[in-house]
Amino acid sequence: GNSVTQMEGPVTLSEEAFLTINCTYTATGYPSLFWYVQYPGEGLQLLLKATKADDKGSNKGFEATYRKETTSFHLEKGSVQVSDSAVYFCALDSSNTGKLIFGQGTTLQVKP
Amino acid sequence: DARVTQTPRHKVTEMGQEVTMRCQPILGHNTVFWYRQTMMQGLELLAYFRNRAPLDDSGMPKDRFSAEMPDATLATLKIQPSEPRDSAVYFCASGPGQSPSEQFFGPGTRLTVL
Numbered sequence: 001g002n003s004v005t006q007m008e009g010p011v012t013l014s015e016e017a018f019l020t021i022n023c024t025y026t027a028t029g030y031p032s033l034f035w036y037v038q039y040p041g042e043g044l045q046l047l048l049k050a051t052k053a054d055d056k057g058s059n060k061g062f063e064a065t066y067r068k069e070t071t072s073f074h075l076e077k078g079s080v081q082v083s084d085s086a087v088y089f090c091a092l093d094s095s096n097t098g099k100l101i102f103g104q105g106t107t108l109q110v111k112p
Numbered sequence: 113d114a115r116v117t118q119t120p121r122h123k124v125t126e127m128g129q130e131v132t133m134r135c136q137p138i139l140g141h142n143t144v145f146w147y148r149q150t151m152m153q154g155l156e157l158l159a160y161f162r163n164r165a166p167l168d169d170s171g172m173p174k175d176r177f178s179a180e181m182p183d184a185t186l187a188t189l190k191i192q193p194s195e196p197r198d199s200a201v202y203f204c205a206s207g208p209g210q211s212p213s214e215q216f217f218g219p220g221t222r223l224t225v226l
Contacts, residue, residue, distance in 0.1 A: 034213060041219075042217075043116070043219050089155065091213075093213040097212060098145065098212025098213050100215070
């Protein structure tokens, strides 16, 4: 079946450090891929998306590229801020029904 | 600023009691989702609706959980009877018909069953 695997957290970085959170997926066909972010005490928010191979999604300094050959969608940011501290979820939708399959989430802690 | 609203935000109840959680999706969104989040299981999809019709509730324990959309502005999730293992944060999300995966989440209902 379809699945999403994320790197284990927590990830702890200093402010202005480079961020990578790894995400790989298993799916039939050509799923759409997403990153959602959850700030403490809140619901998830869509951060970025990519709908086909080699697409790059970007938002708020975050980027992720849909790599079909490696079935990956790694999240990157060049310089993190304390305000980026949150839980990040990678997800896929293989049928465009909205039935998202989420990874287990990766906690990011950014220290000043 | 359109948002998904959920009530109540917190609920503490005793085992065996009925619990009803409510959600108002964003106006114009025709897909509505119910999720449950726990530390152990992560984020689980319980049920979802399109145009108020249930499309998939396979993630829901059928004997005690029920989900409905009485109208386009209200979705409900009911647990009867509640059990301690139902303690979790329950999220409602809505999405536009053309991009149902671009979901907007509510703030959640934190349920504690004693």
